[in-house]
Amino acid sequence: SYELTQTPSVSVSPGQTARITCSGGALATQSASWYQQKPGQAPVVVIYKDNERPSGIPERFSGSISGTTVTLTISGVQAEDEADYYCHSGDSTGSSVTFGGGTKLTV
Amino acid sequence: QVTLRESGPALVRPTQTLRLTCTFSGFSLSISGMCVSWIRQPPGKALEWLARIDWDDDVYYKTSLRRRISISKDTAKNQVVLTMTNMDPADTATYYCARTWLISAGGSGAFDIWGQGAKVTVSS
Numbered sequence: 001s002y003e004l005t006q007t008p009s010v011s012v013s014p015g016q017t018a019r020i021t022c023s024g025g026a027l028a029t030q031s032a033s034w035y036q037q038k039p040g041q042a043p044v045v046v047i048y049k050d051n052e053r054p055s056g057i058p059e060r061f062s063g064s065i066s067g068t069t070v071t072l073t074i075s076g077v078q079a080e081d082e083a084d085y086y087c088h089s090g091d092s093t094g095s096s097v098t099f100g101g102g103t104k105l106t107v
Numbered sequence: 108q109v110t111l112r113e114s115g116p117a118l119v120r121p122t123q124t125l126r127l128t129c130t131f132s133g134f135s136l137s138i139s140g141m142c143v144s145w146i147r148q149p150p151g152k153a154l155e156w157l158a159r160i161d162w163d164d165d166v167y168y169k170t171s172l173r174r175r176i177s178i179s180k181d182t183a184k185n186q187v188v189l190t191m192t193n194m195d196p197a198d199t200a201t202y203y204c205a206r207t208w209l210i211s212a213g214g215s216g217a218f219d220i221w222g223q224g225a226k227v228t229v230s231s
Contacts, residue, residue: 031215035154042203042224043154048217086154090216092209094142094159094167097216102153 002026004087004100011106018074020103022087025068026096030089032070034063037102038083046085047072074105082107109133111143111204113225119194121231129187129204129222136162136182140209143187144218145178147200155200159207160187194229201226 004024012018022032032050035043045054047063050070060075074081087100115127127145134141144159158178159167166178177190187204202225205218212219 031213031217033212033215033217035218037154042221043218044221045217045219048219049213049215052213052215054219088154088156088217092214092216094144094161094165094216097144097156097159097167097169099146099154099156 002089002096002098004089004098006085006087006100006103008101009104009106012077014077014079014107016077018077018081018105018107020072020074020085020087020105021069022071022100023069024089024098024100026089026098027065027068027070030091030096032063032065033088033090034061034070034072035086035088036081036083037086043086077105077107079107081105109206109220111206111220111222113202113204113222115202115225115227117226117228119227119229121195121229123194125189125191125194125198125227127189127191127202127204127225127227129189131185131187131204131206134206134208135185136160136180136187138162138208140211142207142209143180144205144207145187145189146203146205146218147198148203148224149197149200152200158189196229199227199229
């Protein structure tokens with residue numbers, strides 16, 4: 001089965017840009033999505049299909065892909081962005097669904 | 108408004124079978140492209156996808172758990188049920204159900220709506 005690797009932690013100051021990466025072979029053929037999870041809450045999707053942003057998600061959240069690495073970029077980080085972030089790879093079938101190990105963003 | 112809500116026992120004894128129900132509203136699992144998955148998260152650990160059931164009755168399972176889990180749906184009741192046999196303390200986790208609508212997700216399989224989760228403890 002595929003694995004997705006994330007850096008365990010990222011720390012930035014308010015107003016800076018945070019970049020969280022996720023690497024794995026599955027990303028060569030499957031789309032990535034990113035989820036924000038605050039303590040005690042369910043995850044919320046912030047990016048899907050590599051770089052699409054759902055309605056209601058601030059524009060400071062963006063996604064990109066290069067080869068088998070996807071990156072979640074948060075521009076102008078705010079204190080409220082402090083959370084755990086998980087990448088996920090999947091496609092239209094459910095035959096290979098994977099989550100990364102998560103990245104703790106500290107602001 | 109689309110919502111999902113998990114329900115089931117908070118405490119399960121080792122070797123017992125866990126049965127969790129996801130009751131949803133605001134959409135139908137009979138609509139083309141609709142899917143519901145179960146995902147769990149042990150305390151302090153990462154998310155782990157378990158299973159998915161689709162509008163056309165296709166089902167998918169995490170390979171390593173295939174022999175222990177089963178997913179089913181009752182379209183009329185707007186419910187999806189996860190059954191997990193031979194529970195172990197290592198299965199202690201918060202269990203989430205989440206929706207995927209392949210059409211709106213561009214075929215990416217992304218989970219757009221999540222339930223609040225059901226905390227399950229496995230202990231004697």
